[in-house]
Amino acid sequence: MPDRFAERLLEWYDQHGRHDLPWHHNRNAYRVWVSEIMLQQTQVTTVIPYFNAFMERFPDVHALAEAPEDDVLSHWSGLGYYARARNLQKAAKTVVADYAGDFPADQQQLESLTGIGRSTAAAIIAQAFGKRAAILDGNVKRVLARYHAVAGWPGQTSVLKTLWERAEQHTPHERVRDYTQAIMDLGAMVCTRTRPNCDTCPLKADCAAYTRGETTFYPGSKPKKAKPEKVTWMVILEDAQGRILLERRPPSGIWGGLWSLPELDPAFGADELQDACEQKLGLSCETPELISGFRHTFSHYHLHIQPARLLVRGAGAIGDNDNQRWLHRDEALSLGLPAPIRTLLTDAEQVALL
DNA sequence: CAACCGTGGTG
DNA sequence: TCACCAAGGTT
Numbered sequence: 001m002p003d004r005f006a007e008r009l010l011e012w013y014d015q016h017g018r019h020d021l022p023w024h025h026n027r028n029a030y031r032v033w034v035s036e037i038m039l040q041q042t043q044v045t046t047v048i049p050y051f052n053a054f055m056e057r058f059p060d061v062h063a064l065a066e067a068p069e070d071d072v073l074s075h076w077s078g079l080g081y082y083a084r085a086r087n088l089q090k091a092a093k094t095v096v097a098d099y100a101g102d103f104p105a106d107q108q109q110l111e112s113l114t115g116i117g118r119s120t121a122a123a124i125i126a127q128a129f130g131k132r133a134a135i136l137d138g139n140v141k142r143v144l145a146r147y148h149a150v151a152g153w154p155g156q157t158s159v160l161k162t163l164w165e166r167a168e169q170h171t172p173h174e175r176v177r178d179y180t181q182a183i184m185d186l187g188a189m190v191c192t193r194t195r196p197n198c199d200t201c202p203l204k205a206d207c208a209a210y211t212r213g214e215t216t217f218y219p220g221s222k223p224k225k226a227k228p229e230k231v232t233w234m235v236i237l238e239d240a241q242g243r244i245l246l247e248r249r250p251p252s253g254i255w256g257g258l259w260s261l262p263e264l265d266p267a268f269g270a271d272e273l274q275d276a277c278e279q280k281l282g283l284s285c286e287t288p289e290l291i292s293g294f295r296h297t298f299s300h301y302h303l304h305i306q307p308a309r310l311l312v313r314g315a316g317a318i319g320d321n322d323n324q325r326w327l328h329r330d331e332a333l334s335l336g337l338p339a340p341i342r343t344l345l346t347d348a349e350q351v352a353l354l
Numbered sequence: 355c356a357a358c359c360g361t362g363g364t365g
Numbered sequence: 366t367c368a369c370c371a372a373g374g375t376t
Contacts, residue, residue: 039372046362047372080360083375117374137372157355184372193370194365224368252376254359297367300358339361358376364369 005147005203006172006179012202013182016189022051029103029128030061036120036127037084041138044188050079061101064092073257073336080339082256087115105129126180134167135180136160139187144170145219146191149208153220227297231304233264233273234344236291237283239312243326244345245281246335254298259325259335261307261344273308281318285310291347296340307344 021044023035034054038047054075058064064072069089076085091113095103103124104110110121122133136144141154144166152159172179190197198210209215237245246259268276273288293306318324327335329345337345 036372041359041371041373042361043363043371078361080362081373083359084373087374115374119373123372135372138370139372155356188372221369227368252359256359296360298358298360299370356376359374361371363371365367 003170005170005206006175008202009182009186010172010175010178013178013185016200017178017182017185018189022048022055027128029105029124031055032124032128033103033116033120034058034088036123037088037115038079040084040120041081042079046079050075061092061095061103064089065096069257070336074334075336077258077336078339078342082258082336084115086251086257090114091116103128105131107133123180126176130177132171132173132176134164134171135184136164136167137184139184139191140167142193142219143183143187143191143203146196146209146215147203147207149212149214149218151218151220153222155222159220228301229304230301231266231306233266233268234261234305234307234341235264235273235277235288236261236307236309236345237277237281237285237312238309239326240314243328244332245283245312245318246325246327246332248323255338257336258338259332260338260341266306270308273310277310283318284313286313291344294340305340305344 021035023031035047035051038051038054057071057075058067067089069086072085072089073082076082079085094113095101105125105128107121107125110116110124111118116124119135119137122135123137125131125133126135141163144150144163145154148162148166150159150162150166154160154163170183186201186203190201196215198204198207198215201207201210204210207215209218235245239245245262247262249255249258249260251257262281264273264276264280270288270290274285277283277285288308288310291307291309293304296303296305320326332345333342
């Protein structure tokens with residue numbers, strides 16, 4: 001029997017799809033690539049303002065390759081998964097050095113660039129170069145899992161393998177660019193995670209899950225696991241001029257490469273913070289003022305952030321260098337800061353005004 | 355394979 | 366308040 005999957009999908013896309021997202025204009029490999037990286041595990045409405053600001057500052061791969069890393073990270077501040085930003089610039093340097101600034105239209109060569117995996121490489125090939133390549137992102141997984149009633153969690157290798165086979169099978173030889181956008185749009189707009197709008201779906205006639213009335217069973221859910229609780233001190237060290245000490249975080253781990261407040265071991269009691277700052281940072285401080293703490297949830301654990309404000313006496317042993325800076329709050333907020341730290345500094349400013 | 359890596363929206 | 370998770374990839 002003829003497979004009308006792509007045909008029906010494209011017909012729907014022409015009428016109801018999204019045709020004017022920012023990365024659809026002035027389409028080239030660079031803009032498609034940046035958008036695909038930003039869109040990893042991140043929703044379209046979140047990405048749009050970041051993409052526009054990023055393109056304004058880094059209009060092409062050369063601008064990105066030559067920019068200071070701090071500049072790249074500050075444009076990623078609040079977007080999350082900061083390794084994406086570091087990998088992005090590393091790949092930009094590779095494209096400039098090894099490909100004369102032109103992205104290769106080849107799946108393997110694209111996947112060799114850091115931050116680009118199978119699905120992102122395929123998206124670039126289809127969207128930027130119009131060549132046939134199958135993508136498999138969260139939207140496509142959901143559509144295909146339902147259409148073919150593929151049981152199990154897509155994170156499982158066997159399930160993933162089946163979905164990739166289905167993705168390859170349905171990808172047409174014509175209009176691949178539109179098809180790729182179409183199946184993502186269907187997943188985002190019709191075949192949604194909860195309460196899919198099956199009434200308006202162009203594929204419902206042959207959708208196995210819909211036919212059986214089992215759309216909620218697909219795709220299978222991820223096995224749940226308890227998130228550990230962690231605790232940390234975040235110190236706002238303020239000198240006589242009202243400047244705050246910022247520290248660059250190590251390149252790997254949470255918030256890698258971003259600027260943040262100094263952390264102190266949670267084993268220190270509140271009455272030991274003064275000594276801790278003395279010993280660990282070489283700074284003489286006044287009695288700490290505790291600011292209300294809060295819990296921040298990450299993908300894999302909860303972090304209790306306990307902030308404390310300490311006034312620094314005289315000139316400290318710590319000055320400005322590559323990894324430490326004394327900055328006023330407005331200057332600090334222009335750095336690439338993690339979202340909760342940005343919020344904390346904003347709130348702390350209000351506290352200071354009281 | 356499983357852990358790790360962020361944030362904001364949603365119910 | 367909170368679990369779940371969205372245009373994934375790397376280690």
